[in-house]
Amino acid sequence: MRRSLPIVGALAAAAALFAVQLAPATLADARVAAATKGAVRLIDAEGTLWNARAVLAAGATRIPIAWRIDPWSLLRGELRLHLERADGTSSATPKGDIAFRRDSVELREVDATVPAAFVAAIAGANSALAGGDVSFSSASIEWAPPASRGDARIRWLGAWVTAPGSTDPTALGDITAALSASGDRLAGPISNAGGDLVLQGTVTLGAESGPQISLVLTPRRADDRKLAQALSLIGVPEGGGFRVEWRLPRR
Secondary structure (H helix, E strand, O other), X not given: OOOHHHHHHHHHHXXXXXXXXXXXXXXXXXXXXXXXXXXXXXXXXXXXXXXEEEEEXXXXXXXXXXXXXXXXXXXXXXXXXXXXXXXXXXXXXXXXXXXXXXXXXXXXXXXXXXXXXXXHHHOOOOXXXXXXXXXXXXXXXXXXXXXXXXXXXXXXXXXXXXXXXXXXXXXXXXXXXXXXXXXXXXXXEEEEEOOOEEEEEEEEEEOOOOEEEEXXXXXXXXOOHHHHHHHHOOOEEEOOEEEEEEEOOOO
């Protein structure tokens, strides 16, 4: 009986892997919706959970995505997802490797660019109030508090926002956040080039808290009284600009 247990275990594992390979990709939609509290859905899925392509939908924006799951990773207690570009070159399709474990998430060679409206929709904001493209890239980063490590870069290119109640967008230029993971937090500086404002500050994500952003916003034109007045409604004067802080709840 004891000698038969490894055989039974191997057969059960093989059956589980076979089931993953045959399960339709449409089943992934429920997991995506649950993880994002309904902010993102997976539509037009083709293939199986093991190898598929689909479209990520958030608000009115759509992002094509293709993936392949390493079935043997399930035996190691992790889910290893390979994001692939269908045509091999299009930056509109995310690429890279993501490993989901019980207490950590690891990203390798990840590169993705999405419309800012997509990010706004995920955050629950009006997607029409933000524009430009947001790119994320990382050679290696692991979120595993209290032993997180690695680096990532986020760029918001051609960024602009429209304040609620206003019809005039404010150009923010190209914004860059260089993030480093260490211990139980992910943090780094934020700056920009071009636009109507100079941005200088930091962003921090802690293991027990949501993202925190602290910025000093300074109009590039000292005579832009309309912009300075708008900033005075949301920030505290500091130097020639205004200190603005956001604390976003954990999702």
